[in-house]
Amino acid sequence: MNRRQFLQTASASALASCTSLQAPDALIIDTHQHLWDRRALNLPWLKGAPEVLRHDFLTPDYQQAFAGLNVKAVYMEVDVATTDHVKEADGIVAQCRAGNTPTIAATIGGRPASSDFENYAKRYARNGIVKGLRQVLHGPSTPPGFCLSKDFVRGVQTLGKHGLNFELTMRPTELQDGAKLIRQCPDTRFVLDHCGNGDPKAFNPKLGPGLQRSCTADEWKRGIDSVAAISGVMCKISGIVAFVPPGKWHAEDLAPVVNHCLDAFGPERVFFGGDWPVCLLGSPVRDWVDALRQIISSRPASEQRKLWSANAMRFYGLKV
Secondary structure (H helix, E strand, O other), X not given: OOHHHHHHHHHHHHHHHOHHHHOOOOEEEEEEEOOEOOOOOOOHHHHHOOHHHOOOEOHHHHHHHOOOOEEEEEEEOOOOOHHHHHHHHHHHHHHHHHOOOOEEEEEEEOOOOOOOHHHHHHHHOOOOOEEEEEOOOOOOOOOOOHHXXXXXXXXXXXXXXXXXXXXXXXXXXXXXXXXXXXXXXXOXXXXXXXXXXXXXXXXXXXXXXXXXXXXXXXXXXHHHHHHHOOOXXXXXXXXXXXXXOOOOOOHHHHHXXXXXXXXXXXXXXXXXXXXXXXXXXXXXXXXXXXXXXXXHOOOOHHHHHHHHHHHHHHHHOOXX
16 A cells, blocks of 8 residues: 555545544543653663753643643653662652642553562552553663563562563564563563564665664564464554654554554554653654554544553553
């Protein structure tokens, strides 16, 4: 399908099945909201990040980015220095309890392989706000295969023991390792973030420069399929717009990654993530929302609602 055919199909089907989702009062659960204040938290990775991210990103900025939309958010940890994990977690828990911002729940940061990890997890387990934990696994300091180390697996198993999820953010070349980890932790629920870090440029190299995740389209598909084959694992439709060059992409450029994830996981096991402000590497978050609406516009309205809000509410146990 060429670009003109894609846009014609998307426009026609949007009128038929997606109008209600374009209304300002249609609920969106953003399962991947980042916030950071550089005066309050130490984010070592920011020193080498693109300039667009080397700023403070606070709740008023988030509300402005989503202006006109009815959004509630699940905070996602921002890879702070390990010494700031408790400070970050306590701060976002307090914000959620205050109930005066869009943020209603949180995924906190942590180090499952650490010796005192269980005590850390117990500190936040079952408080009604913290739903899970993440450790970013694709950073240069994390060696391939780390997620299968004995101590890491033990820590992720501990999360399930205390009713917490684990969110996988990893290199697309290591998705098979992710599947092995999941199978070793049958009592822990998992979310695969950012479509398994699928890169739209793997499907269309003509997109040009942008954030890189080195993986062929076929290798990424096989990895996604191996994770999707495990019952109960959720896939977060997020993150991929950060891989495309700003102003030089269209919805159909993202469609191969989105559609493969939607088809592999099925309508009950996917939900939306904004990935703001990291999405700014490729586009404003509203452009990402609009592109996703185009991509899914031919799917049944009930499936679209599940993607935008219903699945996240069920999985995270949210009350809105």
